[in-house]
Amino acid sequence: MFSRRGFLGSAALVTASAVSGRVQAAAIPEAPTMDKVVMQPPLHPTSGPDYRPVVTLNGWSLPWRMNGDWKEFHLVAEPVVREFADGMKGNLWGYNGQAPGPTIEAVEGDKVRIFVTNRLPEHTTVHWHGMIVPSGMDGVGGLNQPHIKPGKTFVYEFEMKHSGTFMYHPHSDEMVQMAMGMMGMFIVHPRDPAFRPVDRDFVFIMSSYLIDPGTYLPKVNEMTDFNMWTWNSRVYPGIDPMPIRLGDRIRVRIGNLTMTNHPIHVHGHNFAVTCTDGGWVPVSAQYPETTTDVPVGAVRAFDMLADNPGDWAFHCHKSHHTMNAMGHDMRNFIGVSRKDLAKAVGKLAPDAMVMGSTGMAMGNMEMPAPDNTLPMMTGTGQFGPIEMGGMFTVMKIREGLGRDDYADPGPYKYPPGTVAYEVEAPAAEPARQPPAAPGRKAKPSMKGMKM
Numbered sequence: 001m002f003s004r005r006g007f008l009g010s011a012a013l014v015t016a017s018a019v020s021g022r023v024q025a026a027a028i029p030e031a032p033t034m035d036k037v038v039m040q041p042p043l044h045p046t047s048g049p050d051y052r053p054v055v056t057l058n059g060w061s062l063p064w065r066m067n068g069d070w071k072e073f074h075l076v077a078e079p080v081v082r083e084f085a086d087g088m089k090g091n092l093w094g095y096n097g098q099a100p101g102p103t104i105e106a107v108e109g110d111k112v113r114i115f116v117t118n119r120l121p122e123h124t125t126v127h128w129h130g131m132i133v134p135s136g137m138d139g140v141g142g143l144n145q146p147h148i149k150p151g152k153t154f155v156y157e158f159e160m161k162h163s164g165t166f167m168y169h170p171h172s173d174e175m176v177q178m179a180m181g182m183m184g185m186f187i188v189h190p191r192d193p194a195f196r197p198v199d200r201d202f203v204f205i206m207s208s209y210l211i212d213p214g215t216y217l218p219k220v221n222e223m224t225d226f227n228m229w230t231w232n233s234r235v236y237p238g239i240d241p242m243p244i245r246l247g248d249r250i251r252v253r254i255g256n257l258t259m260t261n262h263p264i265h266v267h268g269h270n271f272a273v274t275c276t277d278g279g280w281v282p283v284s285a286q287y288p289e290t291t292t293d294v295p296v297g298a299v300r301a302f303d304m305l306a307d308n309p310g311d312w313a314f315h316c317h318k319s320h321h322t323m324n325a326m327g328h329d330m331r332n333f334i335g336v337s338r339k340d341l342a343k344a345v346g347k348l349a350p351d352a353m354v355m356g357s358t359g360m361a362m363g364n365m366e367m368p369a370p371d372n373t374l375p376m377m378t379g380t381g382q383f384g385p386i387e388m389g390g391m392f393t394v395m396k397i398r399e400g401l402g403r404d405d406y407a408d409p410g411p412y413k414y415p416p417g418t419v420a421y422e423v424e425a426p427a428a429e430p431a432r433q434p435p436a437a438p439g440r441k442a443k444p445s446m447k448g449m450k451m
């Protein structure tokens with residue numbers, strides 16, 4: 001039976017197990033900011049339990065301070081200018097000087113205190129996607145807490161119950177705030193460093209934008225027709241290459257806060273998905289893949305043995321997502337006579353350029369574009385134009401790289417005789433079936449076959 005004594009007892013229990021450090025939270029730690037758009041070296045822990053830190057493509061990890069047994073971080077939500085690639089910038093909202101925000105790294109069992117200061121022109125909150133936190137720390141404005149008004153600072157406090165790969169983003173005017181770039185990754189390392197260790201641990205989050213050619217501000221009401229498909233708010237050739245030492249076991253952790261799924265594909269290797277935003281995938285449930293679909297609002301991390309040296313494409317397999325700003329309202333002219341079409345179009349629009357009758361490869365074509373607009377496909381390799389944009393980069397797997405060396409090792413030196421080559425000899429006529437006589441069905445030839 002429910003008794004008053006029992007009620008008091010269980011209430012006391014709840015209070016005792018709640019993590020709180022309200023008294024110590026008085027002094028707000030400084031908020032580091034980042035002014036660079038290239039991958040920062042791994043941030044090795046100088047206090048608290050040891051772990052092997054991650055690296056964030058075109059990003060960084062947020063430094064912390066210890067206050068007693070609390071790990072304290074400070075996020076500042078604010079307007080930022082983010083460079084998508086050389087030649088294009090966007091006016092976004094982010095955290096601590098960049099969008100997306102810095103990666104936060106902690107260890108299973110840590111007590112974490114995160115200060116969030118709002119320097120946006122409207123209210124915000126932070127939700128810790130996938131993390132098991134007390135309800136009042138979950139960050140849904142209006143449901144779990146009051147919204148954080150401009151100029152105010154709130155404190156989130158919780159214990160890292162599980163290791164894994166998580167995200168953070170606002171739950172406050174979220175259509176606008178996520179379309180403006182507010183998001184980041186949250187890595188919780190296992191307490192036991194021997195649990196599934198890797199040599200290199202890459203992290204990025206996917207976001208998409210509609211920024212009309214010649215403009216700087218994303219159209220936040222767009223639902224489907226985005227033209228900037230980004231990894232960490234960067235597009236190829238602005239996305240960092242991934243230097244990997246031959247023989248390294250690597251992990252790649254990918255968050256998706258766009259409005260569609262992304263089938264992420266690696267060349268020259270296979271991998272297994274080992275972690276989602278729900279936790280670690282048991283070994284018995286893992287299977288080999290070369291492409292893994294990352295659903296909307298989800299995380300996939302895969303582990304891969306980098307045992308094949310070379311330059312390997314790593315990209316989203318939706319081909320429109322490896323393109324930069326493009327109009328989609330175009331006819332397909334493949335196979336149409338360019339001469340006839342030019343004549344007909346010329347009568348209507350004398351300056352029009354007829355293109356696309358043999359395909360749309362643009363490697364050698366420079367088209368005039370408005371300011372702050374990237375070419376649709378771009379980037380150059382040692383053999384010519386790469387004709388990619390958007391969600392594309394290169395895993396550069398090399399012998400003898402230093403353990404924490406993430407410098408671009410340059411193009412791969414192919415061993416002689418290992419590159420696809422052109423032949424000049426005339427092709428032999430392939431064997432074909434004889435054509436069927438008129439009015440008769442072709443009969444497959446059974447000559448030489450034992451029936």
Ligand SMILES: [Cu+2]
Pocket residue numbers: 229261262263316317318321391
């Ligand atoms: Cu995609």
